[in-house]
Amino acid sequence: MSEEINEDELSKQFREYSVAEFFKRNRQMLGYTGKIRSLTTIVHEAVTNSLDSAEDARILPNINVEIKELPDGHFKLVMEDNGTGVPKKDVGKAFGKLLAGTKFHVLRQKRGQQGLGISYAVLFAQLTTGKPAHIKTGINHKVYECDITIDVKSNQPLITDEKEYSENFKGVRIEMEVSEVGYNRSEYGVYEYLRRTAIANPHAQITLTEPNGEIVLFPRASTVLPKVSEKVLPHPLGLTTADLIEMAHSSSARKIGSFFQNEFSRFSGDKVKELNDLNKEIDFNKTPASLTWAEAEAIVKSIQQLKWIAPETSVLIPIGEAQLVKALKSILKPEEMKVVERKPKVYRGGIPFAVEAAIAYGGESGGLVGGSRKLEVLRYANSTPLLFDAGNCAISEAVKGIDWSRYDLGKIEEMPITIFVNFVSVYVPFTGTSKLAVSPEEEIISEIKLALMESARSIGIYLHTLQHAQDEEERRSIFMRYIGEVAECIQDLTGNDSDKIKKKLEIIAKERTAIAEEGDKIEDDLGEEEGDEDEEE
Secondary structure, eight states: OOOOOOHHHHHTTTOOHHHHHHHOGGGGGOOOHHHHHHHHHHHHHHHHHHHHHHHTTTOOOOOEEEEOTTTTEEEEEEEOSOOOOOHHHHHHHHHSSSOOSSSSSSSSOOOOOOOOHHHHHHHHHHHHHSEEEEOOOOOTEEEEEEEEEETTTTTTEEEEEEEEEOOOOEEEEEEEESSOOOOSSSSHHHHHHHHHHHHHHHTTTTEETTTSSSSEEOOOOOOOOOOOOOOOOOOOOOOOOOHHHHHTTOOOOHHHHHHHHHHHTOOHHHHHHHHHHTTTTTTTTTTTGOOOHHHHHHHHHHHOOOSSOOOOOOOOOOOOOOOOHHHHHHHHHHSSSEEEEEEOOEEEETTTEEEEEEEESSSSSEEETTTTOOOEEEEEEEEEESSSSGGGGGHHHHHHOOOGGTTOOOOGGGGEEEEEEEEEESOOOBBSSTTSSBBBOOOHHHHHHHHHHHHHHHHHHHHHHHHHHHHHHHHHHHHHHHHHHHHHHHHHHHHOHHHHHHHHHHHHHHHHHHHHHHHHHHHHHHHHHHHHHHHHH
16 A cells, blocks of 8 residues: 655755746756857857847947956956946846846847846856856946856846946946856857857957957948837738737736727738627627637637738838948958848748848958868858758758759858858747847748849859869960960961961961860850749749
8 A cells, every 4th residue: 555645845846946946957958068168158148139239329339349368367357348337226137137127028029039148148157156247337427347147046236336426437247257158269169259240240359358469450341220120010921829818918008909000010900890890709799818728729810810001011120231341352252152032931920030241252251261162051040140950941941952063052050151150030939048049930931042043043153153263274375375386386287387387377366266165155044044943933
């Protein structure tokens, strides 16, 4: 016979954990795996905040990152910007409380979305060295400084050594000492992260001071600021039952009908009537807070049956062709490149997105591998580099899914080529909390492939032109190599002057090779037209 279960003893085993405690034990979920990646993740969190802050204030960003290796093997990080700064009353929440921020609850194009980033970097410093992060923030010549740690059990900031004074300082400066990190110039390191950030943010100037004292400047390539990102209401077609219940139960609207019109895009009074006609058993005059799960599920199914105006796409802010050209020329200095900006599309029925892509050839394009340059793929989401987790990313899937041989790029892995892709959306479907890969959804992969194929055609034509020039020179060299001997033989046979004969033969050789060139060009043009037709199909 089994023993009786002691309920009191069982109950004692249960306890509530804070989000800080959870991520303390699961740091890998936020990208803190390995020494190089952990250091890059910290810099990433600070830099994305700096870029957003400066753009919100309509300021051209100046970002400084300084990394020092200390005698005990620890690293000191100093990250400073010229953005808006953080009000004193919000410093604790911004840097010392996980899942507290200004971005998660608003549907708006932003680099970060979760409110975990910089506060976890502060916690990481605390967990690896036992030391607080030092924050300096300046607004309107008023400066506030403090040290911050996080109470892990309560997920609350602990602020000490506060100072307030006047100084001509604007922005935020973060200093922290960390361990369990490393620095190098690998493809996953801080240098590479900042290089890629500079490419996608040509309006920013970024300075890196490396542990060896070398100062690297990624200069501003443009003084044109991106448009201000706008808040957008959710589109009905992107709605799930859980979303509807959550929004309805927190709404202050008096009626379900007004709730739909006020809190969703493209939801007119006529659409409310159509929806009500499909769900007559539901009282659309009752409060949204009284909506049941069954009713919400029925409404979501009915929404899928109606015809809707497409979501608003003007809220999307791509880098832009002109800006991207400037950035690629500044950083990569390519021989040839092609930038493509696709028209906005929709995924999951109601979320707008856009893809911009580029392929650069030659110059400093491609990644250095053993002294030679080979293919590199630069992945971005809202102009933020995605250095890690490439395997399960929509961008990687699209690159793998293209038949590059159709564009004379069959050996693309061995060529000095940089592929650039930026996914732009008010909601990026990341595959995990570390936000390093875009979910491989069908609509997204398709758009990326179309953008890359258009770029590839242009690069393929350029490479073919180079090959033609080389072939033409080879043909001419063959003729020219023997013209002198032929001229002398003809002189022996006819008695005519060999120099005159040689000049006539040179003219004939040039004409003949030009005719051959023109024939090849016609064949190429026909082949290109056939390729375009295949892609449209």
